[in-house]
Amino acid sequence: MKKILFVASESVPFIKTGGLADVVGSLPKNFNKEEYDCRVILPKYQCMNQKYVGQLEYVTHFYMNLAWRSQYVGVLKTEFEGITYYFIDNEYYFSGSKPYGDVCYDLEKFAFFSRAALSILPLIDFRPDIIHCHDWQTGLIPVFLKDTFAQGQFYQGIKSIMTIHNLKFQGIWDAKTVKDLAGLADYYFTPDKLLHYKDANFLKGGIVYADYVTTVSNTYAEEIKTPFYGETLDGLMRARSNCLFGIVNGIDYDAYNPETDTYIAQNYNIKNFRKEKIKNKRALQQQLGLEQDDRKFMIGLVSRLTSQKGLDLIQCVMDELCSDGVQFIVLGTGEEQYENMFRHYDWKYNNSVSANIYYSEELSHKIYASCDAFLMPSLFEPCGLSQLMSLRYGTVPIVRETGGLKDTVEPYNEYESKGTGFSFANYNAHEMLNTIRYAEHVYYNKKREWNKIIDRGMEADFSWNSSAKQYEELYSRLLGW
Ligand code: ADP
Ligand code: GLC
Numbered sequence: 001m002k003k004i005l006f007v008a009s010e011s012v013p014f015i016k017t018g019g020l021a022d023v024v025g026s027l028p029k030n031f032n033k034e035e036y037d038c039r040v041i042l043p044k045y046q047c048m049n050q051k052y053v054g055q056l057e058y059v060t061h062f063y064m065n066l067a068w069r070s071q072y073v074g075v076l077k078t079e080f081e082g083i084t085y086y087f088i089d090n091e092y093y094f095s096g097s098k099p100y101g102d103v104c105y106d107l108e109k110f111a112f113f114s115r116a117a118l119s120i121l122p123l124i125d126f127r128p129d130i131i132h133c134h135d136w137q138t139g140l141i142p143v144f145l146k147d148t149f150a151q152g153q154f155y156q157g158i159k160s161i162m163t164i165h166n167l168k169f170q171g172i173w174d175a176k177t178v179k180d181l182a183g184l185a186d187y188y189f190t191p192d193k194l195l196h197y198k199d200a201n202f203l204k205g206g207i208v209y210a211d212y213v214t215t216v217s218n219t220y221a222e223e224i225k226t227p228f229y230g231e232t233l234d235g236l237m238r239a240r241s242n243c244l245f246g247i248v249n250g251i252d253y254d255a256y257n258p259e260t261d262t263y264i265a266q267n268y269n270i271k272n273f274r275k276e277k278i279k280n281k282r283a284l285q286q287q288l289g290l291e292q293d294d295r296k297f298m299i300g301l302v303s304r305l306t307s308q309k310g311l312d313l314i315q316c317v318m319d320e321l322c323s324d325g326v327q328f329i330v331l332g333t334g335e336e337q338y339e340n341m342f343r344h345y346d347w348k349y350n351n352s353v354s355a356n357i358y359y360s361e362e363l364s365h366k367i368y369a370s371c372d373a374f375l376m377p378s379l380f381e382p383c384g385l386s387q388l389m390s391l392r393y394g395t396v397p398i399v400r401e402t403g404g405l406k407d408t409v410e411p412y413n414e415y416e417s418k419g420t421g422f423s424f425a426n427y428n429a430h431e432m433l434n435t436i437r438y439a440e441h442v443y444y445n446k447k448r449e450w451n452k453i454i455d456r457g458m459e460a461d462f463s464w465n466s467s468a469k470q471y472e473e474l475y476s477r478l479l480g481w
Contacts, residue, residue, distance in 0.1 A: 002475060004031070004038040005128035007117045009110065009137040011040060012255075013080065014087075015048045015099055018304055019249070019385040020165045023216070024134060026252040028083045030464035031472060039126060041117045043109075044076055044087035046095040052078065056087060064119050066112055067183035073116045075124065086124060088116045107173050107202065110137040111182040118144055122154050129479055130159045136171035138162075139206030140182055143194070146209050147184065159478050162210035164203070166382050167224050167231045168308065171202030178202075196232070207236055212478055214245045216383035217404035221246030229380055229403075247471060248407055249383040250464035251392065256368070258393050263365035270458040273394045274451055280370040287366075288354040290327050296352070297440050298327040300371035300395065302364045302386050305334030305342075305357075310377035310400060315341050316429035321436065322349045329371065331356045331363050368393040373439055377424075377432050381405045387421070391457040396450070397421035398439055400432070408462065412442070412453055420457040 010016055012025030028038040044056070056076040064073045074089030088094075093109040100106055118141065121127060133141045142160040149155040175189045178200035189195045194205040207213050215221045221244055223229035225237045237244060254260075258277075259269045265283035268276035278294055285292050303309045314321075315338075322328065322345070330342045330353075342355035356363060368374070374390035376399045383404030387397040391409075399405040401423045412419035424435040443450050 002036050002130070002479065003126065003128045004028075004036055004475060005121075005126065005131045006038065006040040006134065007114070007131060007138045007141060008040065008042060008134040009113070010099060011042055011085070012252075013049055014042060014052055014085070015045055017099060019383065020135060022251065022385050023165070023249055026250070026255070027464060027468060027471070029081055029252075030250070030468035033082070036472070036475075039084045039086065039128075041086045041088065041120070043094045043099070043113050044074070044089040045099050046091070047097050047099065052080075059086070060120075060123050061089075062119075062123070064116060065183070066115055067180055071112060071116075073119065075120050077124075086120065088113055088120070090116075103171075104173055104177065106137075107171055107178065108181045110171065110202070111140055111178075114138055114140040115144055115183075117141065118149055118155070127154060128158060130161060130475055132161045132163065133206055133210065134163050135165050136169050136203035136206070139171060139202035139204070140184075141206065142209035142211075143184065143188065143205040147188075159212075160210045161212045161214060161474070161478070162203075162206040164207075164213065164215040164224070164382070166308075167203075167215075167229070167233060168380075170196075170204065170231065170233070172196065172199045174198070175200040204233060204236065207233070207240060212243050212245065212474060213240055214247055214474070216246070217248045217407045218246035219406045220380075220382045220403040223380070223403060245474060247467050247474070248404055249385060249388070250462050250467045251385055251388045253392070253463040256365075256389050256392050258369055261365055261369065263362045264369040265366070266369075268369075268394075270394070270455065273454060273458070277369070277394055280366065281372075284329070284366050284370040285327070288329065288356075289350075290329075290354055291351045295444075296325050296327045297373065297443050298329065298371045299398075299436070300367040300374045300390075301328070301330045301332065301376070302367050302374075303330075303332045303334075303376070305332040305338035307335070308379055308381070310379050310427070310432075311338045311341070313377045313427065313429040313432045314375070317433045318345050320433060322352060324440075325352075326436075326440070327352045327354075329354045329356070329367055331358075331360065331367055333357055333359055368395055371395045372443060373398050373422075373436075375436070376400070376405060377427075378402055378405060379427055384408070388462040391420060391460055391462065394454040394458050396439065396453055396457065398432075398436055399423050400427065401425050410456075412439075414442075414446075414449065417449070417452065418456075420453060420460055
C-alpha cells in the first residue's frame with residue numbers, strides 16, 4: 001500500500017476559493033483504493049463550511065516551536081466520501097472571515113501550518129511515502145523535510161512533490177522576516193534556495209527542494225519555462241525541467257453531472273439536451289430578470305474577477321458585444337475594478353446583462369447548465385476547471401489558447417466537423433470578439449453543427465480517470481515501486 005499525504009490550504013467541501021479546492025477535494029477519491037491510502041491535511045478555518053464543523057472529531061493537541069514562538073496545534077479529523085481529512089486547529093491563525101488576507105500574516109500562518117502538518121504525523125500514526133504539496137502555502141514543507149525533520153528517523157526517506165496550481169502566487173516577503181517566522185537558518189537564504197532577488201520565496205523553496213514538481217496542464221508546464229509566463233521563476237523551471245511534469249486536471253463527475261444535478265431547473269443528458277437544456281435557459285432568464293427569449297445567444301462567465309482571467313479584453317469590447325442580441329451572465333468576485341465594470345454594464349444593458357457579484361455554488365451550476373456558450377479569455381490559465389464544467393454541461397467554451405484551455409478545448413473546424421469549442425490565440429480584444437461572433441454565427445445559422453459541437457464536448461472525458469492514473473504512475477516512479 002502506498003501512503004500519500006496531500007497538504008493544501010483548501011478543499012471541497014470544507015473550504016473553497018477557487019479550482020485548487022476542487023482538485024484537492026476530488027483527486028484523492030480517484031486513486032485506486034487497493035493500492036493507495038491517500039489522506040489530506042487542511043487548516044481548520046473558522047470560516048469553513050459550518051455544515052461539517054460538528055462532524056470533526058478531536059484527535060490530540062500539543063505545543064509546537066516555530067522559531068522563537070511556541071504555538072498551540074490542535075488536530076481534528078473526519079472522514080468524507082472514504083477519505084480521511086485532518087484539520088490543524090489554531091484560532092490565532094485560522095479565524096477571520098476568509099482563508100487568506102494580508103500577505104505577511106498569511107506567510108506566518110502557512111509557515112505554521114506547514115510545520116504543524118509535518119509535526120502531527122507521528123501522533124496520527126501516518127508515515128506517508130510521499131507528501132504531495134499544493135501551491136505556495138505548502139512550499140516550505142519540502143524545505144522543512146530536508147531541514148530539522150531530516151534528523152528524525154520517522155521522516156527519513158519521505159519524498160515530496162510540489163504541484164503548482166498557479167505560479168503567479170509565490171508567497172514572497174523580505175528575507176529577514178521570513179527567517180524569523182519560519183525558523184530557518186541563514187543557509188537557506190541564498191539565490192539557489194529560498195532567496196529571490198532580495199526577498200524570500202516560499203514556492204521557490206518548494207520547487208527547489210521537492211523531488212518532483214508538477215503543474216496542472218502540459219502547455220502550462222512548457223509556458224512557465226518562458227519569461228512571459230514564468231513569473232520570474234522561468235530560469236528555475238528550466239533548471240528543474242527534468243523533474244517537471246504537466247498533468248491536466250479532471251473534475252468530479254458526480255458533483256458536476258447534468259443528469260443528477262439538484263441545483264438546476266431541468267436535468268438532461270447527451271441524448272436529450274436538444275429538447276431539455278433550453279428549459280434551464282428559460283428558468284435562468286426569469287430568475288435573473290433577463291428578456292425571456294429562447295433565441296438569444298446566452299454567454300456565461302463564472303470566475304474570480306482578476307487580471308488573470310482576461311477581463312480587460314471583455315471590458316474593451318463590452319459595448320460592441322452587447323450591441324446585438326446576446327445575453328451575458330457573470331458570476332464572480334474579486335478586484336473592485338472588475339466588479340464595478342460588470343455592475344456598470346448590468347445597469348447599462350439591464351435587459352441583457354446580469355452581474356452577480358458574489359459567490360454561489362448553486363448559481364454557478366445554473367450558469368454551466370443554462371448558457372449557450374461560456375467565455376474564458378484568460379491571459380494565462382494553468383488548467384482551468386470552468387471550461388471542463390461547461391463541456392460537461394453542453395455549454396460551448398470560447399477560450400484563449402493558453403495553458404489548460406489549449407489542452408482541453410479543441411477548436412471547431414467547420415471543414416472537418418471537429419472540435420468542442422472556439423478559441424483564439426492572441427491576447428487581443430477584437431480577436432476575441434471575432435471568435436465570439438463566429439460562434440454566434442454557427443449558433444444562429446448552423447444549428448445542427450452547433451449541436452454536434454455540444455455532442456462532442458459532452459462526450460469528451462474530463463473525469464479524473466486518466467489524470468489520476470498519471471499521478472499514480474508518477475508516485476510509482478518516484479518511489480521506485
Ligand atoms: P481558478 O482556480 O483560477 O479560480 P478554475 O477554473 O480552475 O479557476 O476554478 C474555478 C472554480 O471556482 C470553479 O469550480 C468555478 O465554478 C468556481 N467559482 C469561481 N467563482 C465562483 C463564484 N463566484 N461562485 C461560485 N463558484 C465560483
Ligand atoms: C489555479 C489555476 C487554475 C487551475 C486551478 C486548479 O487556481 O488558476 O487554472 O485550474 O488552480 O488546479
